[in-house]
Amino acid sequence: MQLPAWLRPFHALSNGEKFRAGLARLIAERPDRIIIDEFTSVVDRQIAKIGAAAFSKAWKRGGGQAVLLSCHYDVLDWLEPDWVFDTRTGELQRGLLRRRPKIELEIFQTDGSYWPQFEPHHYLKLPRMISAKYYVGFVEGEAVCHLAVSPRLDIKGMRACRMVVMPEWQGAGVGTRFLDDVCRLQFTEANPYHERTQAVYFHTSHPGLCAALRRSKKWVQVSQMMGGAHKGKSKASMKKTIAGKPKGTKSGYGGHLRAVQGFKMPRERAGA
Known part of the structure; x- marks a missing residue:
């Protein structure tokens, strides 16, 4: 099994991964001022455009000035720059108004057969969800995001999980749009339990996604566990798990030692 990107040293990353890691840093x-040479020159042009949009959106939320040097024109609309100096023509354009291209997202319910494509990019190794329906988002025929939803009728809701957005599409706003649309569907006839569904629940450890859901009027934060599971409970859980396994087993499920935050989309906020 291949190690996830965040556990590999920088020199072991692909060009696209190095590009995204450098922008994230x-x-x-x-810094107050930064110049980036050869911006997007070493990556695939699709990765370049989405990476440019994600960087621009994140950078503009704070202070500082960034000058990006590039020989590619295809990232301009995605960057929405304050000014552009074209060294080929010598023309300087200030206050350049560009409209970022729309990303047309199509959502389909699937049978789970797409999950193997997304699983390597999920931060946990988990079994299939019980009684789940799987949804995949496509852009121009390319599978870019995944979500599974299963019933939690004991709490009058549905549980959304296995959320994955392909790395080259992260930061462009595709994931939150996809999550909102799939969860909204659970309050319609697309979900056989829609009349009994009062909320859709979702947990994540992704800090950026947590921040986006807190900003959204459709979501309400309902829980957070920032220090991981209780060690005593984890130890007891592992002992209980090992006791029911064949002799020689030395491991078991002991709880997640990770930060996790919980959210719900109530029916009245879904806009279904």
Whole structure:
């Protein structure tokens, strides 16, 4: 099994992964002024456009000035820059008004056969969800995001899980749009339990997604566990798990040692 990107050293990353890691570091450090040479020159043009849009959106939320040097024109609309100097023509354009291209997202319910494509990008190794329906979002025929939904009728709701957005599409707003639309569907006849569904529940450890859901008027935060599971309970859980396994088993499920936050989309906020 291949190690996830965040566990590999920088030199072991692909060009696209190095590009995204470098931009993420700049956003985190946020210098007052920065010049980036050969911006997007070493990556696939699809990755370049989505990466440019994600960087622009994140950078503009804070202070600092960034000058991007590039020989590619295809990222301009995605960057929505304050000014552009074209060295080929010598023309300087200030206050350049560009409309970021729309991303047309199509959502289909599937049978789970797409999950193997997305599973390597999920931060947990998990079994299939019980009684789940699977949804996949496509852009121009390419599968870019995944979500599974299963009933939780004991709490009058549905549970959304296995949320994955392909790395080259992260940061463009596709994921939150996809999550909102799939969860909204659960209050319609697309869900056989829609009359009994009062809310859709979703948990995540992704800090950026948590922040986006807190900003959204459709979601309400209902829980957070920022320090991981209780060690005593984890130890007891592992002992109980091992006791029911064949002799020689030395491991078991002991709880998640990770930060996780919970949200719900109530029916009255879904806009279904």
